[in-house]
Amino acid sequence: MKFLFFFLLLFATQIVSANTIDDLKTNADVARFVFAIAKKQNKIRKGDVIILPADSLFANNGCYQEAHKMNCKTWEKADFNNDGKTDLLVYVVWKDDNTSLLAVIDNGDDTFKPVYVIRKYLGLLPDFPLAKPMMINGTQMLLYRACSGGDPSFKKTKGAQATDTLIFKFGNFIEYNPKPSTAAITGVHVETTMCFGTCPVFKLDVAADGTTTYTATKYNPETGVFTGTIDQEKLTQILSLINYIDVQKLDNNYSVDWTDDQTIKLKVQFADGSVKEITDYGMQGTYGLRYLYQIFFGLRAGQTWYE
Structure with missing residues (x-):
């Protein structure tokens, strides 16, 4: 079956009429703050957002000892995008008992960007997210570990890491890379397949100058073959992320x-003639890949296309 959870889902910036992150002092303060953000995107009611004490949160998921070793907390303040403003990392327990690991980035002027490190943790999944903000060489990072909760059947995604050091870059959390590539990219091809449901089936062929062919096959905003030019800011984000x-x-x-x-199938062509192809069943390969896929999915409705 297809599990209903999504990783690294980036929400649009929201305006929140609540205390700033610096003013948050208690679990109740944080719950009200998160509720003010979440209600902009979801039909929720007061009481749907629960901030548990740390001992209860981690013990309930069989991860008390690992969380204690990492000194994990229910919520912590940090400056993830290194802009001098205080951001928030918080475990949110929703009324349906699902848990999200949420970062709230302070954009200034009382505007905030919610970024889900883990969109929802379902009891069907054996791993529970443990995260700890930490400074490395003067840069704010996020140490992330998948806790099995003592379940011997725990299997991480093939190829992914159970422990990662994440950095907030290009608008989301991705694996920290101290030595990014600087290779010249000449083209990117993305192709998705069907699933047991209504997964969007489409292809994107993106040239280095941003000219793109978009083939929308099924479950997209429109159906057909379209052309367009990706705006420079988005194109730079895509190419820079691929290299990072x-x-x-x-x-x-x-x-x-x-x-x-x-x-999802990803093919990247480089100026030296080399080609990198990745096939990712479930689209969970790495944090960086997940965010890259998210950007490509967003292009379908986020750009101007012509038939």
Whole structure:
């Protein structure tokens, strides 16, 4: 079956009429703050957002000892985008008992960007996210570890890491890379497959100058073959992200352990004639890849296309 959870889902910036992050002192303060953000995107009611004490949160998920070793907390303040403003990392327990690991980035002027490190943790999944903000060489990072909760059947995504050091870059959390690639990229091809459901099926062929062919096959805003030019800011984000995560050094294949999910195929062409191809069943290969996929999915409705 296809599990209903999504990683690294980036929400649009929201305006929140609540205390600033610097003013948050208690679990109740944080719950009200998160509720003010979440209600902009979801139909929720007061009481749907719960901030548990740390001991209860981690013990309930079988991760108390690991969380204690990492000194994890229910919520912590940090400056993830290194702009001098205080951001928030918080475990949110929703009324349906699902848990999200949420970062709230302070944009200034009482505007905030919610970024889900883990969109929802379902009891069906054996791993629980443990995260700890930490400084490395003067830069704010996020140490992330998947806790199995004592479940011997725990299997991480093939090719992915159970422990990672993440950095907030290009608008989301991705694996920290001290030596990004600087390779010249001449083209990017993205292709998705069907799943057991309504997964969007489409192709994108992006040239280095941004000219793009978009083939929308099924479950997209429109159906047909379209052309357009990706705006320079978005194009720079895509190419820079591909080089930062250094796709040439990533695995060729990634796969989750469940069935009926979607596969995405990524092909990157370089100026030296080399080609990197990645096939990712379940689209969970790495944090950087997940965010890259998210950007490509967003292009379908986020750009101007012509028939």
